[in-house]
Amino acid sequence: MALSHLVNTFGVDLLHRYGERVHKLAINAGLTCPNRDGSKGWGGCSFCNNASFNPSARRPPSVGEQLDAGRRVLLKRTGARRFIAYFQAYTNTYADVARLAALYREALERDDVVGLSVGTRPDCVPDAVLDLLARLRDQGHEVWLELGLQSACDATLRRVDRGHGFADYRRAVRAAHRRGLSLCTHLIIGLPGEGRDESLASLDRVLELGTHGLKLHPLHVVRGTRLAHQWRRGDYRPLPMAEYIDIAADLIEQTPREVIFHRLTGTASPDILLAPAWCAKKWVVLNGIEQELRRRRTAQGWCVAGEPVALARAVGGLA
Numbered sequence: 001m002a003l004s005h006l007v008n009t010f011g012v013d014l015l016h017r018y019g020e021r022v023h024k025l026a027i028n029a030g031l032t033c034p035n036r037d038g039s040k041g042w043g044g045c046s047f048c049n050n051a052s053f054n055p056s057a058r059r060p061p062s063v064g065e066q067l068d069a070g071r072r073v074l075l076k077r078t079g080a081r082r083f084i085a086y087f088q089a090y091t092n093t094y095a096d097v098a099r100l101a102a103l104y105r106e107a108l109e110r111d112d113v114v115g116l117s118v119g120t121r122p123d124c125v126p127d128a129v130l131d132l133l134a135r136l137r138d139q140g141h142e143v144w145l146e147l148g149l150q151s152a153c154d155a156t157l158r159r160v161d162r163g164h165g166f167a168d169y170r171r172a173v174r175a176a177h178r179r180g181l182s183l184c185t186h187l188i189i190g191l192p193g194e195g196r197d198e199s200l201a202s203l204d205r206v207l208e209l210g211t212h213g214l215k216l217h218p219l220h221v222v223r224g225t226r227l228a229h230q231w232r233r234g235d236y237r238p239l240p241m242a243e244y245i246d247i248a249a250d251l252i253e254q255t256p257r258e259v260i261f262h263r264l265t266g267t268a269s270p271d272i273l274l275a276p277a278w279c280a281k282k283w284v285v286l287n288g289i290e291q292e293l294r295r296r297r298t299a300q301g302w303c304v305a306g307e308p309v310a311l312a313r314a315v316g317g318l319a
Contacts, residue, residue: 003264003290006299007252010213010262014084022114023080025070028060028089029103034124035163036090046160046192046226047219049272060089063106067113083110084142086117093120097128104132108141115142117184122147122169125176134179144213145181146262147172150188152202159192161226166205173209184213184262189247190239191219192230196247203251207259214259216251217266218244218285221275228274241278245288249296252289257301264289 004012014022034040035048060066067085074080085107093100107113118133125145137143147169151157154165169185176183185206189199206214221231221238230236239247248264255261265285273280293299 003286003293006290006293007261007264008257008259008300009264010260013260018082018114020082021078021080022082022084023074023078024084024086024117025067025074025113026086026088027063027066027107029063029087029092030060031090031092031095033091033121034094035121035161040123040163041161043226045162046230047188047222049222049224063103064110067107067110071112081112083113084115084117084144085110085113086119088119091120091124092118093126093129094124097126097132100129101132104136108136115144117144117146119146119148119186121164122149122172123164125172127175130175130179130181133181137181143182144184145176146184146186146213146215147176148186149202149206150186151191151194151198152205153194153198156191156194156198170209173211177210182212183210184215184260185211186215186217187251188217188219189244189251192227192236196250199247199251200254203254207255212260213262214251214255215263215266216248216261217263218276218279220266220268220273220279222268223272223274231275238276241276241285241288244278245285245292248289249292249298252293252300253296253298253303255300256304259300261300 003009011021033044036042036044061069063085067083071083074083087103104116104118107116116136125147133143133145149166149169150160150162152166152169157165173183187199187202187206218239221227221236227236231238252261265282266279267282268279270280278285
């Protein structure tokens with residue numbers, strides 16, 4: 001039984017809707033962040049080293065060049081022929097709206113790019129940018145707004161120098177909902193001072209406001225961050241893989257089946273990853289989550305009121 005039988009994954013959702021595999025191509029648009037340029041802070045969040053997910057973070061090629069390079073790699077590796085341009089590095093709504101429109105349209109002018117996924121912070125989604133995304137959606141493009149909340153606990157957000165609070169997320173979500181935009185929320189498991197209870201509380205608050213998608217990440221300790229110094233001093237202890245898998249399975253069980261999981265774990269490049277070492281082993285973690293759900297005989301939405309019977313039929317009678 002595949003993990004996608006137990007969890008509503010983005011890859012399978014795209015496959016059903018487009019009739020073929022659609023892959024994300026990560027884009028670095030050369031933007032920055034208010035928590036790095038002095039508007040709200042310097043140096044970013046305590047865990048932030050953008051090279052952990054974007055190795056070309058300093059001097060990126062053009063959007064078109066990045067799409068061409070990524071397309072060649074994925075065509076050879078997977079045979080994929082349709083793509084979503086994922087504006088990933090830093091804060092991809094933090095610029096003049098005319099500049100953003102040009103960047104987004106440069107990606108969408110490719111015939112094989114079906115849409116955009118725009119990663120940003122909850123405090124950086126002004127009405128003009130949301131209106132732009134809604135217009136692109138209305139033109140027939142797939143558009144996802146990805147909000148990096150990480151935690152719904154304001155004390156945790158202050159602890160990691162995030163520079164925004166849950167109230168910013170609430171305002172952004174309500175504004176996105178008014179425009180009918182598809183929303184994906186990022187949550188980090190294993191933030192300093194947080195455990196299972198805090199992760200479940202964050203999920204509850206996010207689901208109460210409403211989101212169409214979720215991304216779960218383990219907290220990486222990477223070079224060049226304040227978190228790395230805290231880890232070296234012994235002030236931060238990364239989660240063991242078994243604990244991450246256990247908490248991720250809890251969150252999956254508590255998430256309604258219609259919510260799409262865009263990601264269940266994350267990796268960092270081995271040349272900058274300090275801890276935990278298992279964060280370099282994506283498929284080991286994903287297999288572990290699948291095995292844990294099978295061991296529990298549960299699936300996504302299992303602990304949501306009214307869903308277990310339907311889910312038991314959907315996943316082959318796990319009950």
